[in-house]
Amino acid sequence: MNNLEFSILVGAGSFLAGLLGSLTGLGGGVVLVPLLTLFFHVDLRYAIGASLVSVIATSSGAAAAYVKEGYSNIRIGMFLEIATTLGALAGAFLAAFISPKALAFIFGLMLLYSAYLSHKPRPRAARNLPPDPLASRLQMNGDFPSEEGGLRHYNVQNVPTGFGLMFGAGALSGLLGIGSGAVKVLAMDQAMKIPFKVSTTTSNFMIGVTAAASAGVYLARGYIDPGLAMPVMLGVLAGSLTGARILVKAETKVLRLVFSVVIGVLGLQMLYKGITGTI
Amino acid sequence: MALPRAWTDKTIEDFVGILLRTGVTISAAVVLFGGALYLIRHGRSPAEYRVFRGEPSDLRSLHGIMRDAWGLSARGIIQLGLVLLIATPVARVAFSIWGFAAERDRMYMAFTVLVLAILLYSLLGSGSAF
Numbered sequence: 001m002n003n004l005e006f007s008i009l010v011g012a013g014s015f016l017a018g019l020l021g022s023l024t025g026l027g028g029g030v031v032l033v034p035l036l037t038l039f040f041h042v043d044l045r046y047a048i049g050a051s052l053v054s055v056i057a058t059s060s061g062a063a064a065a066y067v068k069e070g071y072s073n074i075r076i077g078m079f080l081e082i083a084t085t086l087g088a089l090a091g092a093f094l095a096a097f098i099s100p101k102a103l104a105f106i107f108g109l110m111l112l113y114s115a116y117l118s119h120k121p122r123p124r125a126a127r128n129l130p131p132d133p134l135a136s137r138l139q140m141n142g143d144f145p146s147e148e149g150g151l152r153h154y155n156v157q158n159v160p161t162g163f164g165l166m167f168g169a170g171a172l173s174g175l176l177g178i179g180s181g182a183v184k185v186l187a188m189d190q191a192m193k194i195p196f197k198v199s200t201t202t203s204n205f206m207i208g209v210t211a212a213a214s215a216g217v218y219l220a221r222g223y224i225d226p227g228l229a230m231p232v233m234l235g236v237l238a239g240s241l242t243g244a245r246i247l248v249k250a251e252t253k254v255l256r257l258v259f260s261v262v263i264g265v266l267g268l269q270m271l272y273k274g275i276t277g278t279i
Numbered sequence: 280m281a282l283p284r285a286w287t288d289k290t291i292e293d294f295v296g297i298l299l300r301t302g303v304t305i306s307a308a309v310v311l312f313g314g315a316l317y318l319i320r321h322g323r324s325p326a327e328y329r330v331f332r333g334e335p336s337d338l339r340s341l342h343g344i345m346r347d348a349w350g351l352s353a354r355g356i357i358q359l360g361l362v363l364l365i366a367t368p369v370a371r372v373a374f375s376i377w378g379f380a381a382e383r384d385r386m387y388m389a390f391t392v393l394v395l396a397i398l399l400y401s402l403l404g405s406g407s408a409f
Contacts, residue, residue: 001326002322002324002325002326003317003321003323003324003325003326004318004322004323006326007314007318007322041328041329042328043328043329044331045331046328046331053361053365056364056365056367056368057303057306060299060300060367060371061299061303063296063299074288074291074292074295074375075288075387078372078375078390078391079387079390081372081394082390082393082394082397085394085398085401086397088401089397089401138386139384139386139387208299208367208371209368209369209372209394211368212365212367212368212369212402213397213398213401214401215365216402216403217401219339219365220339220340221333221339222333222334222335222336222338222339223334224334224338225328225334226317226338226354226355226357226358226361227326227354228328229310229361230310230314230317230357231314233310233364234307234310234311234314237303237307
């Protein structure tokens, strides 16, 4: 395959990953690395570098669209970014000492977990929770435009648990070159009881800053190849922007199911590659 | 756009939205330009990413990337676009400090300064990329 054919195919695959990732809210970065390593036989380290860069593009591009909708909460985002950036630094630092085999294995586990999370029925979000003293002091409680129309108020809970989970999300992001939106949403939606739409958009908002914290380390280490990152970044960006335009209205249940099955299968393949050492 | 008198979270969010969009648009344009140049010059060469060699040292540091881009090296121009992309969220955080200062919110100013310090440490300190 020559560079032109490679760029077109990788660009098309990345567009699809970005589109599905943004439509389902599961993130495109999570399938990018398996796509590049399993189908295009790209070395895992190059794949992680390209994925990390594209994650910044997706997050920033989509966040620009979301902030206008009034869902994301910049205070929650900024406070938790302390945890995710520290985690991302730790993850990027660790990545240098972990063999590609072990990375592939961890990646496989992460994919399977993402697939499982997206299948698990989300418990009905509790409403009208009492204000939590710490969250109130941090001015995290907010309002967002609800489905019924008008603004709905929410009170954030369990800030320390959320902060701890966010450190983990950052570390995974720095280690694997993904946005780890699934863990971020888990921390906000499940632990901190933040409404789902606020969680997903705030998570998206945070992903770019988290990824930037490890991108410098990856660039210096020579993991970011321009010839590979170019079609990946442009493809994912175009795909996710297309997806963000239809996100607010789209009914995505079936799509989510299909995409989570794809993620699960890719996870098994990454596990297999990690165990057999053929990565 | 006239500066509003009273700063609210909404004002910050609006500016952040514009900032992010501008950063991503500029970096995507630079990557696209470098990419077109790259494919015109090297489109027929075989794609080789199976074996990890690591990037040459000039594509790992800001100084080297600027020099390559200035010399119209296609890979240097793409890499410059990627650096601009990495800088976009950093600029967003830096701007938020100003926003929270205008709101006179000292606590969130401090949080934001901390996040910026971590980011700058990563970019300037840890990997010596820049």
